[in-house]
Amino acid sequence: MKNTQLLTSLRYVLLGALTVTTSVVQAESIAITNATVYTVAKKGVLFQATVMVDEGKITAVYGKDEVPESLSADTIIDAKERILTPGFIATHNLLGLVEVGAVSDTRDSSDKDADITFDASLAFNPKSTLIAYARKGGITSSLVMPYGGEDVITGQSFVVNLSGDFDSVIMPQNAVIVSLGASGKGSRATKLQTLSNELEDAQKALAKAEKVKASSKKDKEEKEAETPSRSELVLNELLSGDKPLIAYADRATDILALLKLKQKFNLNLILAGASDAVLVSDEIAKANVVVMMSAIDNLPSSFDSLHNSLTNVAKLTDAGVKVIISNSGESYNINQLCFDAGVAVANGVAATTALAAVTANVADSFNLNSGRIAVGKNADLVLWSSDPFEISTKVDAMWINGQAMSLKSRQDALRERYTVETGMPRAYTK
Numbered sequence: 137m138k139n140t141q142l143l144t145s146l147r148y149v150l151l152g153a154l155t156v157t158t159s160v161v162q163a164e165s166i167a168i169t170n171a172t173v174y175t176v177a178k179k180g181v182l183f184q185a186t187v188m189v190d191e192g193k194i195t196a197v198y199g200k201d202e203v204p205e206s207l208s209a210d211t212i213i214d215a216k217e218r219i220l221t222p223g224f225i226a227t228h229n230l231l232g233l234v235e236v237g238a239v240s241d242t243r244d245s246s247d248k249d250a251d252i253t254f255d256a257s258l259a260f261n262p263k264s265t266l267i268a269y270a271r272k273g274g275i276t277s278s279l280v281m282p283y284g285g286e287d288v289i290t291g292q293s294f295v296v297n298l299s300g301d302f303d304s305v306i307m308p309q310n311a312v313i314v315s316l317g318a319s320g321k322g323s324r325a326t327k328l329q330t331l332s333n334e335l336e337d338a339q340k341a342l343a344k345a346e347k348v349k350a351s352s353k354k355d356k357e358e359k360e361a362e363t364p365s366r367s368e369l370v371l372n373e374l375l376s377g378d379k380p381l382i383a384y385a386d387r388a389t390d391i392l393a394l395l396k397l398k399q400k401f402n403l404n405l406i407l408a409g410a411s412d413a414v415l416v417s418d419e420i421a422k423a424n425v426v427v428m429m430s431a432i433d434n435l436p437s438s439f440d441s442l443h444n445s446l447t448n449v450a451k452l453t454d455a456g457v458k459v460i461i462s463n464s465g466e467s468y469n470i471n472q473l474c475f476d477a478g479v480a481v482a483n484g485v486a487a488t489t490a491l492a493a494v495t496a497n498v499a500d501s502f503n504l505n506s507g508r509i510a511v512g513k514n515a516d517l518v519l520w521s522s523d524p525f526e527i528s529t530k531v532d533a534m535w536i537n538g539q540a541m542s543l544k545s546r547q548d549a550l551r552e553r554y555t556v557e558t559g560m561p562r563a564y565t566k
Contacts (some may be wrong), residue, residue, distance in 0.1 A: 254291030273471025305396025450484030478525030
């Protein structure tokens, strides 16, 4: 009994020590020196540069000839001329909502009753084993995109950082998701009509509400009775441009219809999928619409995606379209985003453009304080062993909000368990 009490006491002492240590680490200032820094900002690429971090933010970025003679920081890290980039931002995934796709009890990404108010961030699991695995691909944050219910508007996306902390949801309900195009039953026209009608009804209701608000004839009770519903509030955010609309559409006719809706209702539109976007790239560029697409889809997955090609990202960027390179596989493989961007580079995209497509373009589209190495931005940083887009490259170090992250995943632990020689019986043999 005494031994048990002693062990319990020691456990609490160790826990307290760990808590103190963690708080100290978070408060530490960091200087990353002698780095090849891809800022994805006005400073471009800097060689033998220094990045200063304090209180989770980037406080200074010095080129080779700008570095002060004496640096004041709690921790100084010599990058040895390795590449330092902003942390990658994953998109189009179900990270933290699905652990094992084949096990229904681990899937929280959809619900048949979900509508425009569906907030899947309430089910996000920051302790998912897939998060540490994703960090190994240089990913520091993620735009999680649930697919909701059976309506044309399927719910809302949310943004998380990959710290694994319980407060890692940094932007819940940040964009509305709609799904257009072909379906097994019915006509694609119905979906477009439904979306247009809902936006038009919301626009009329908003105008009426503004008129009532300005009127002095109605008393307080009458005005309160006309308070918009939660669905109407979300639609109002779309109409004001405060909330982006992510629209899944592949066929060129659907894309053109969406561009008309953007113009009619002044929407902050982001196209997702967009296999046929190359056919209407000039129209997309003129409308200043961002395209979120895979860089490795080279075969049709439906009659709507006959123009899938490895060169699509290059063609769109050459036409002046801002592109976000989205994840191509399931959530357990989003760490391969760096390789997907590498495929884009191999097919005509400049390396700096591909880097922006997985960092700054995402941050700009969803109003995130990350995606660039610049003063005031969150210190979400990745130090690579070599070129980030080469398949043999590894992440040597990572910081999220200025805090160093572990790069050990469950897969690493399993490998050690089954391959490292110990005095214990072998857990696995070929």
